[in-house]
Amino acid sequence: MNTASKSTDAPLKGVRVIEMGQLIAGPFAGKTLGDFGADVIKIEAPDGGDPLRNWRMIKEGTSVWWQVQSRNKRSLALDLRSSEGQDIARKLVAEADVLIENFRPGTLEGWGMGWDVLSQLNPGLVMLRISGYGQTGPYRDLPGFGMIGEAMGGLRHLTGEPGRVPVRCGVSIGDTLAALHGVIGILTALYHRKVNGGQGQVIDVALHEAVFNVMESLIPEYSAFGAVREPGGSALPGIAPSNAYPCRDGVVLVAGNGDSIFKRLMHAIGRPDLADAPDLANNAGRVARVDEIDGAIGAWTATRGVVEVLDALSQARVPAGKVYTARDIAEDPHYRARDMILKQATRDGYEVDVPGIVPKLMGTPGGIRSAAPHLGEDTDAVLREVGLGAEQIAVLRARGIVA
Known part of the structure; x- marks a missing residue:
């Protein structure tokens, strides 16, 4: 073969x-x-x-x-x-x-x-x-x-x-x-x-x-807290930021949920205020402000193309990727x-x-x-x-x- x-x-x-x-x-x-x-x-x-x-x-x-x-x-x-x-x-x-x-x-x-x-x-x-x-x-x-x-x-x-x-x-x-x-x-x-x-x-x-x-923590969370995990769309509930963000010509997935990664991500998108905010230094604090963080990332990606976004995040050592189709896989x-x-x-x-x-x-x-x-x-x-x-x-x- x-x-x-x-x-x-x-x-x-x-x-x-x-x-x-x-x-x-x-x-x-x-x-x-x-x-x-x-x-x-x-x-x-x-x-x-x-x-x-x-x-x-x-x-x-x-x-x-x-x-x-x-x-x-x-x-x-x-x-x-x-x-x-x-x-x-x-x-x-x-x-x-x-x-x-x-x-x-x-x-x-x-x-x-x-x-x-x-x-x-x-x-x-x-x-x-x-x-x-x-x-x-x-x-x-x-x-x-x-x-x-x-x-x-x-x-x-x-x-x-x-x-x-x-x-x-x-x-x-x-x-x-x-x-x-x-x-x-x-x-x-x-x-x-x-x-x-x-x-x-x-x-x-x-x-x-x-x-x-x-199914990860599905049952332990229910057992310990009575919490029933619900659908989160493209986000990863309870872990932030980790979501899909629209660009001018497509969508990128960004996983900025590590503490040091988050700081690099915020600097890459021009938001040093968020990078240096004491309450965002750990995941619990970021989850509490996830809508604000997602909004900041989305505002930055919306004005850029997928390639530009991925290049910038690669230089910042932030995990990110585009959504692959069969054609993308075949040509990669x-x-x-x-x-x-x-x-x-x-x-x-x-x-x-x-x-x-x-x-x-x-x-x-x-x-x-x-x-x-x-x-x-x-x-x-x-x-x-x-x-x-x-x-x-x-x-x-x-x-x-x-x-």
């Missing part, structure tokens, strides 16, 4: 992952493991595969989102609702290190693939289960998507302008947070397995809990210098820019080893690995069990 992304010493080389489920949360976890060398076998329904293949913008018959979400994976088109398909899945899991699934709780149990069964087949199995509300509790059986998790986790209440309907952040952040927590759990469980006798375990990730885990030299945009060849014959690998391991970096597969492209190869011959595969294909 991109020479900077190839590594012969991938840190998860030799780890086999079976990915079940579809769309975002489970597959994003699989994608992350695949980026670092795991052999990820994605099981898809023969009749259409993962719906993400057809989400958002389509090129050459496939979503470009799919190209990044399913890179470094192999596709096995297998009907998990059939007894034959379930038998094959159990054979795969018996030889795997990790199983990822994001079905509604109870689905795998109904297919004869609950933890009680799979752990007997493979005592070292690490099983990530992502669901709306977790595998236990009174809401366990309710359907849950990422947006519901964001709402229950407390995030949606804080997104938007005060007094207006909450808005989503623009991406499926609830699903992605659940996936990342799942990856943390997988890596932790694999380490535990290595140093504690080879025993696997279940990782139970609920979408709303993954969101809730990043820093993204390119750090290999955060890579050129990926697709199986459909064109190249597309995709996000690079995060995090960056200096000794054993991740990489893009293979493009996202066509539906069932690796079916025969995977089935041969579990001992099926050509005639057996042909029979399964004729019956629609595999494709």
